[in-house]
Amino acid sequence: MSNSIDFNNHASLDFDELSQVNRLEWLSSIQNDALGAFKSMPLPTRKVEHWKYNDMSFLKAQTFKLNTNTYEDLAVSSSQIALPNSIEITFINGVLISDLTTRSLQPGIAITSFDSVSTEQQQFIIEQTEIDSKNALDNLNLALCNNGILIEITKNIRIESPVFIRHITLDNGAAEVTTNRVLVKQQPGSEFTLVELFDSQIEEDSTLTLQQSLFSIDANATCNHYRLNLESERAIQSSKVESRLAQSATLNCFFLGLGSRLNRTDINVKHQGNGSHAELTGIYLPANEQAIDYHSNIEHQVAHCTSNEIFRGIIADEASATFNGKIHIFEDAQKSDAFLNNKNLLLTNRAEINTKPELEIYADDVKCAHGATVAQLDEKSVYYLQTRGIDRQKAKKMLSIAFIQELLNKVKLEELNDFLTSLLDEYMSHLD
Amino acid sequence: MLSIKNLHANVEDKNILKGLNLEVKPGEVHAIMGPNGSGKSTFGYVLSGREGYEVTEGEVKFDGQNILEMEADERAREGLFLAFQYPVEIPGVSNMEFLKASIDTTREYQGKEPYDAVTFMKLAREKCQQVNLDQNFLKRGVNEGFSGGEKKRNEIMQMIMLEPKLCILDETDSGLDIDALQVVADGVNACRDDNRAFIVVTHYQRLLDYIVPDYVHVLSDGKIVKSGGKELALELEEKGYSWIDKL
Structure with a gap:
């Protein structure tokens, strides 16, 4: 038995050789499938288009321990943001440490951890889980993750208090893989706000955070999602945020990437019901030698849906950023209206940006626009401000x-x- | 107040100013006129400290200090103001935020009392009114979507608020209709006093009907070739710039 993962031999990874804690019987079939998929796929390298701009060589440079710590007695440091009146949930290195069973919440919202979900809830989670054909690390997360929560919002209820999830990463004595999943199920006509904060406090180890947040937004429901990565220079993350929108559902999401050695976030939006709308906003600010990569893929699968995506980045020092924004209009998705814009500011001549807006359109009556710009700070504007006394x-x-x-x-x-x-x-x- | 001796300056290795001399005393208004390409705008940029405008020879003393070694922002805080011919648009920075940053830092440097938020707002609104700018301009991005005339009035409004010692107006009349010209001139004239000096750079004599200068200088090929009183402007208007080539 060992509890480490050697990416040099990823094809021979075996559950029997991993001393995992809290394995859940009802998840095992999915986990087996996901592990099979992971083993059969090539590991992310620059040779694979989906990972072209990410330096993934760290994977093979060390073995990663699988986190087995349950953090039962750990006092959690206060977070950087205080959100009064929020429903706070804390994960440390992927492990849920908040006790959800004793919490009294307002009617209309239920939050359940994977180890106490009902058969019906298990069924929902299984239905929502899909093997990813491009992202091997997402499959690894699915294979290993026993730490997850399901947030359910009842029909026609508006939840005033935001749910505030703190994903905290701490040093654990060695390079480590942490896994975690958050699922959201919004019934028709409901509205709620989720704030996810990734707050890495690691100073010594390299921690690879694998995380997935999945939103199922039913008809006429509204989801407001803020995902903030405020990371240390050592944090490595590969995660996936996927939203499925039913008829006239609305998704408003906001991403902020700050810090981290590598933050790779795949954002998938699937318009599956007529008249749904997605608003994606993102800011990335890598500095020093950090790398941040947002890959978005918006699928207009049905007609009359709208998307508006705006990402902007300021890249400092020798940092690099990648933005890949794809809009995919399916054959039946007539009257789609999609807009995508990405602007970048390079603060030094060593800073790097790889931006690629993509349109893939199979319907003939749609309105789509996309654009990307890369620029430096306007010297004329700097001078103008200087002539008014501003240094x-x-x-x-x-x-x-x-x-x-x-x-x-x-x-x-x-x-x-x-x-x-x-x-x-x-x-x-x-x-x- | 301002003493310029034998000023030579290059832009991208091209020699533009070729030995310019000028003395400006407190309370005086000097007009600098000249044809296109004579170095008028370069003169303003060199004095204000724009990067890429390299002084190769000569000296510029402002209140006895050598300003050529100062950054543009330091010169501004010392009391030198340049009103631009083409003010830049800066979306995302509100006029109010910009003015506040500018005035706070300048007043602090000059050892003046800082304005509290209420006084500042009141003053900003008042000065807007003085140059006939709607107060909503304060909330908008700096010069964002402003018409040519509005940009110029915004420059004058900043000038009034900053209370500089020396104001350089770079073709402030270009692109202005008669009414806007009157507003701008009124703003400038209201600032005139015994301690403040102006250098008005212009193509045309017209502006000088509104802002009456004490001295008029003709700039040609990077040098001042003729100086005189306000009547020199009228003479130039009548005879054209080709007249000075024959001098």
């Missing part, structure tokens, strides 16, 4: 904040908006 550093900061201000305005939760405004102000103050 160069401050001028550059003002212009950088201006570049993302419009997107920041889309954060409707007031406490979160205040927090992000001061966080970004602070961050920009340290840029050269």
Whole structure:
């Protein structure tokens, strides 16, 4: 028995050789399938298109321990953001440490961990789980993950308090793989807000976080999702956020990528009911030698759906960022209206951006627009501010904040908006 | 206040200013006129400290200090103001935020009391009114979507708020209709006092009917070739710039 994963021999990975804790019988069939898929796929490398711009060589450079710590007695450090009135849930290195059974919540919302879901809930989770044909690491997460929660919102209920999930990563004595899943099931006409914060506090180890958040948004329901990665320089993440929208459902999501050695997030949106709308907003701010990669794929599977996606990045120092935004209009998806825009600011001549907006259209009566720009701070604007007494550093900061201000305005939760405004102000103050 | 001696300056290795001399005393208004390509705009950029405008010879003293070694923002805080011919648009930075940052840092540097938020707002609204700009402009991005005239009035509004010692107006009359010209001139004239000096750079004599100068200088090929009183502007208007080539 061992509890480590050697990516040099990923095809021979075997459950029998892993000392996993809390294996769940009802998940085992899916986990077996996912493991089979993982073993049969090539590992992510630059030779694979889907991973072209990510340096994944770290995978084979060390063996990764599988986290077996249950953190039962750990006092959780306070998080960077305080969201009063929120329903707070904490995971440490993928493991749920909040006791959900003793929590009294307002009627209309239920949060259940994987180890206490009912047969009916198990069925839902199994139905929602799909093997990923491109992302081997997502399959590895599915194979190994026994830590997950299911959030259910009842029909026609609006949940006032946001659910606030803190994904905390701590040093654990060795390089480690952590796994985790969050599933959301919104019944018709419901509305709720989820804030996910990835707060890595690792200083010594390399931790590979595998995470998946899955949203099933039923007819006329609205989901507001904020996903904030405020990571340490050592954090590595490969995760997937997928939303399935039924008729006239609305998804508003906001992504922020700050820090991390590598943050790769795949965002999938599937319009499956007529008249659904998705609003995707994202900001990525890599500095030093960090790498951030957002891969989005919006599928208009049926007619009369709309999407609006805007991502902006400011890349400093020797950092690199990747944005891949694909809009896929299916043959039956007439009257689709999709807009995608990506703008980038490179602060140094060593900073790197790989941006690729893609349209794949099989219907003939649609409206689609996409565009991407890469630029540097406008020297004329810097000079103009300087002639009004504002020093160069401050001028550059003002212009950088201006570049993302419009997107920041889309954060409707007031406490979160205040927090992000001061966080970004602070961050920009340290840029050269 | 301003003493320029034998100023030579290059832009991208091309020699534009070729030995310019000028003395400006407090309270004076100097007009600099000249044909296209004579170095008028370069003169303003060099004085304000724009990057890429390299001084190769000569000296510029502002209140006894050598400003050529200062960054653009330091010169501004010392009290030098350049009103641009083409002010840039900066979407995302509101006019109000920009003004506040500018005024706070300048007043702090000059050892003046900072304005509290209420006083600042009141003053900004008042000055908007003075140059006939709608108060909503304060909330909009800096010059974003402003018409040519609105941009120029915004420059004058900033000038009034910053209370500089020396104001350089770079073709502030270009692109203005008569009414806007009057508003801009009124703004400038309201700022005139015994301690503040102006350098008005212009193509045309027309602006000088509104902002009456004490001295008029003709700039040609990077040098001041003729100086005189306000009547020199009228003479130029009548005879054209080709007249000075024959001098």
